[in-house]
Amino acid sequence: MAITDWPVDERPREKLLARGAHALSDAELLAIFLRTGVTGKSAVDLARELLTRFDGLRPLLAANQADFCAAPGLGDAKFAQLQAVLEMGRRHLFEDLKRGQALTSPAASRDYLTARLADYPYEVFACVFLDTRHRLIACDELFRGTVNGASVHPREVVRRALQHNAAAVILAHNHPSGVSEPSQADIALTKRLREALGLVDVRVLDHLVVAPGDWASLAERGLI
Numbered sequence: 001m002a003i004t005d006w007p008v009d010e011r012p013r014e015k016l017l018a019r020g021a022h023a024l025s026d027a028e029l030l031a032i033f034l035r036t037g038v039t040g041k042s043a044v045d046l047a048r049e050l051l052t053r054f055d056g057l058r059p060l061l062a063a064n065q066a067d068f069c070a071a072p073g074l075g076d077a078k079f080a081q082l083q084a085v086l087e088m089g090r091r092h093l094f095e096d097l098k099r100g101q102a103l104t105s106p107a108a109s110r111d112y113l114t115a116r117l118a119d120y121p122y123e124v125f126a127c128v129f130l131d132t133r134h135r136l137i138a139c140d141e142l143f144r145g146t147v148n149g150a151s152v153h154p155r156e157v158v159r160r161a162l163q164h165n166a167a168a169v170i171l172a173h174n175h176p177s178g179v180s181e182p183s184q185a186d187i188a189l190t191k192r193l194r195e196a197l198g199l200v201d202v203r204v205l206d207h208l209v210v211a212p213g214d215w216a217s218l219a220e221r222g223l224i
Contacts, residue, residue, distance in 0.1 A: 012044065026057045033082070038073045046073045058212055061086065062119040090115050094139070109170055110217075112139075114210045117174040125152050125173040129166035134205070137164045152189055154196035161202045169197065171207040180211040187223055194224065 012028040021029065030047035037043040050071055054060035060068075061082065068079050094112060109128060116139070117124055125143040130136060140160055143152050161169060171193060173186075186209060194204040206219035218224050 026051055030057070034073060062212065064121070110208060110210070110215050113172045113208055114215055117172060118210045118212045120174055121176055123173055123176060127157060127160065128170040128172065129161060129164040130168040130170070132167040134168055137166055154193055157193055158196050158200055161197060162200060166202055168203040168205050170205050173209060175209055175211045178211045180209045180214040180216040182209050182216055182218055187218065190218055190223065
């Protein structure tokens with residue numbers, strides 16, 4: 001049965017408009033994004049099939065182009081559309097921070113950093129630079145690849161902090177493995193960067209390790 005044959009209050013689009021997006025299931029939200037189904041399947045049926053194929057919404061949203069486009073009902077145009085939607089979400093979070101929100105705790109920064117870093121398939125090290133009132137100046141991705149003491153250069157972090165005239169920083173990197181537990185290398189790197197930045201009077205407020213659906217704060221664990 002086509003969605004247009006469903007009762008009006010059960011159609012995903014009408015349900016969203018009447019009750020809000022929070023009232024929809026993952027399949028219903030995905031169906032609105034898909035807009036149409038395929039032969040023999042409504043958009044909701046196709047959405048359910050895709051969620052099963054990818055084992056949930058997050059893996060679907062994080063899929064690379066080849067895997068995404070190989071699924072029935074999807075393709076390059078849908079992939080481009082999805083990436084645009086995800087990037088708008090990230091920029092929305094960043095705009096909220098730019099309006100003057102202070103980043104003084106892991107809870108205040110984890111949403112943005114998780115949205116920005118968690119789904120990379122490789123490790124990315126970033127620094128959030130803050131002013132004297134701990135308001136956002138910039139968030140720069142400085143290093144990519146394996147994040148350890150050899151690949152993250154303190155002099156570059158210090159140089160960028162001085163360039164931004166930052167008073168404090170929040171360090172962050174992702175674990176593509178999906179496990180956010182900080183390693184001994186993460187702890188050692190944090191110590192090196194804290195010492196280097198301390199020489200130019202820049203405080204390290206935290207080092208966040210993020211993964212899809214998870215995160216860890218070295219400050220909360222007493223490691224800063």
